[in-house]
Every structure is written in structure tokens, then in C-alpha cells.
Amino acid sequence: REALASDKALHQTNGLDLTKWKRRGQRRMFPTFQVRLFGLDPNSDYNVQMDFEPVDDKRYRYSFPTSCWVVAGKADTHMPPRRHVHPDSPAKGHQWMKQIITFDKLKLTNNLMDINGYIILNSMHKYQPRLRVLYRPGKGEQTEGVCLYRTFIFPETKFMAVTAYQNQSITRLKIDSNPFAKGFRDCDQNDCLGMSD
């Protein structure tokens, strides 16, 4: 059951294009990581970032008979972790707090040679997204030059990186909930009778 919750956040780091080398192998996260911040100093500058921590030292495979992810050996060597800086950074505390922060520009890839600054993950490995809030001391402030930050982890956002979906119910979930996958929806569902359009 725990495993199912993780499954829901399963993401794809699939290959694409190659016509433009820049575009090779990159996909968004879906669902998008969103968060709301409280308690910042309204008039100070903050940087908001995300990174991805390997959950364990294992490689997984999907067992179809049991519909479960099972350990399939030791982890591949991980790349030095990259950080995705939220594009609104830097911004004042009051700007960060006044609305939900959405990481919809964050892109994942399994291309070790990536030069676009995308987050590099190993397929078939499990990851824990992490939120980082950095305080930027102003000029002349006592702590200038020091980097103060705090890390937030939401265990329910763990997921398995894949290049192709392993679990049919995840595929269906994404098709039903991601607007860009509308073309694959069965319009027999009550979805299409609702107020959607």
C-alpha cells in the first residue's frame, strides 16, 4: 500500500527528438511539485530550489506477476546531484508566500551528457524530491556571505524513475489527469459528461 502511494508519483524520463541535440531525452515531472510557504521574512530575499536524493542504494525492476517493484541489484553510480532553482528566484518573502509555488519548469532526463541543466536521474531507481529555501543575507548584513537554508522533505513524494511505464494504472492515472495526454482518453468515462472542456 505504501508502494502504491509512491507509484502515483511515478515519472518518465523518456527519450525525444534528437533532431535538436539540445532536446534529447527530457520530460517534465507530473504531477508537478507544488508547495506553499509560510513564516518567511516578507522583505528579505530568498532562493527556492529543488533537488532529488536517491532513496537507497538499489536498482529496481517491476514484477508483473506480483505488480510490485522488487530489488534487482545494487544502484548504478549516481551523477553528482543537480539543483533546480525556481525561476522566480530570487524574490522577497512576501512574493513567495502570496501564492502556491509550482515547479512546472523542472525537467528530468537520463542523459548523463545533458548540457541544459536538467535534473539527471537513473532510470529504475527510487528518488526523494527535496525542497530547499535559501536565505540571502543583504549587503552589509552581519551574516553576509554565509548561506542559510532549510530543507523540506515530503516522504509521500518519493517516486520511481522510468523510461516507460511499468504499471497500467499509473498510465491511466496520468492520461486522465494530465491535460497534454487528453488525446488518449477514453471518452466513455463520466469525465467527458462533466463540465470539462
Add this chain to the structure above:
Amino acid sequence: REALASDKALHQTNGLDLTKWKRRGQRRMFPTFQVRLFGLDPNSDYNVQMDFEPVDDKRYRYSFPTSCWVVAGKADTHMPPRRHVHPDSPAKGHQWMKQIITFDKLKLTNNLMDINGYIILNSMHKYQPRLRVLYRPGKGEQTEGVCLYRTFIFPETKFMAVTAYQNQSITRLKIDSNPFAKGFRDCDQNDCLGMSD
């Protein structure tokens, strides 16, 4: 001839949609205002902005017989001018200087009730775009709280605001140079034989 140069920057503040009230009457500037900055302090924060100044107190109309803009009376009352802050603001001097700054998010409207923060212009009036570079003194700095800025004006960027094109050659120029108008191009031109896609 001078008038022709202005003509080239002619823009449209045309109406759209209305299904979404938010979307009523707004168009981009084309060609986009672009600029390159030098001589900033690399490690200080700057805001980069644009606004639009009425060139004179006149209203114009287009004389088809003479293919010229002619004065057609006194100017309508202008709205208090809005400022478009470049979305990368604030940023350090070295970030502004390392590449061309493009104002492609700037939108014009003639909707006096606009609530989106778009630039409000009067149709059939002449405008001068202005660039503003604001220096933001850091915390504890001597000039903190004071707003230091410099204004840059490029006379060749003056233009007439319109809701519909008056001059056929402007229409042709835009169709030929704006990628979004590709559907209106005559493919008899040598354009289509070139290395364009």
C-alpha cells in the same frame, strides 16, 4: 521618409476573445524591443523597465491618397502611464549584460479598464518607447531607499498605435517577418526557396 521609419514600428492593439474577460484586447509589440546593456556594476541589483510616452498632443489619421499620417485634432486624454517591468527583474548587472534583453512579454492594449497590467495606449496616437534601468541600493548602503535610475530613448522606435493596419506595406513587412503570421505568406517569394524550414 522619417515617417516611414516610424511606420515600420507600427503596432496593433487589437481586440480578442472576450470569453475570458482577462484576455480582452491585447497584443504583443512586433518587432520586439531589444536592447543590450553595458557598464553596469556586475554585482549590484537592477530593475529594467519600459514605458511609453506620448510623442505629442495630437490625434492622427491615415491619408490614403498621400500614404501619410496627418494630424486629425487634439489628443484624447491619456491614461496615467504604466510601466512594464522586465520579468527577469531584479537581477545582477552581470546577468543583464551577458545577453540581449528582449521585451517579448510586453503587451499593449487599448482597453482602459485593463486589469492585467498591460500597457494602455490610445489608438491613432504616436508613442515613444522608453527604457529605464533602476539601480537598487543594497541593505545598509548609503543611498538605501533612494531610487537611482537612468532613462534611454531611441527615437527610431517611435510608432503609431492602431487597431487595424492602415498601410499595406507594413502589413506585408509583418507577415514576412513575424513567425506567427507565416500562414499569410505568399510562397512565391524567394523566402520559401531559401534555407528556411
Add this chain to the structure above:
DNA sequence: CCCTTTTCACCTAGGTGGTAAGAT
């Protein structure tokens, strides 16, 4: 009559999973 608004087909730009071919 002159200008503005609305709607439209046709683009750019880019995010989906399916699918077949490729790689190991």
C-alpha cells in the same frame, strides 16, 4: 465614413503516451 471589436483559420512552441525499432 472611419475606426473598433469579434471570430476564425493558420501558424509557432512544446507537452502527452503509443509504438516499433534499437541496444545490451
Add this chain to the structure above:
DNA sequence: ATCTTACCACCTAGGTGAAAAGGG
């Protein structure tokens, strides 16, 4: 056998001028 890559049809989202309709 298992996972990855490349390509595709089909979407979302939004920027074009043409043309018809609207308004003073």
C-alpha cells in the same frame, strides 16, 4: 528478455492578419 530510443499523432497554449460585424 528487458529496458531505451526515436518518431508520431494528438493534445494544450497562445500569437498572427483577414474578414465580417459593430458603433458613433
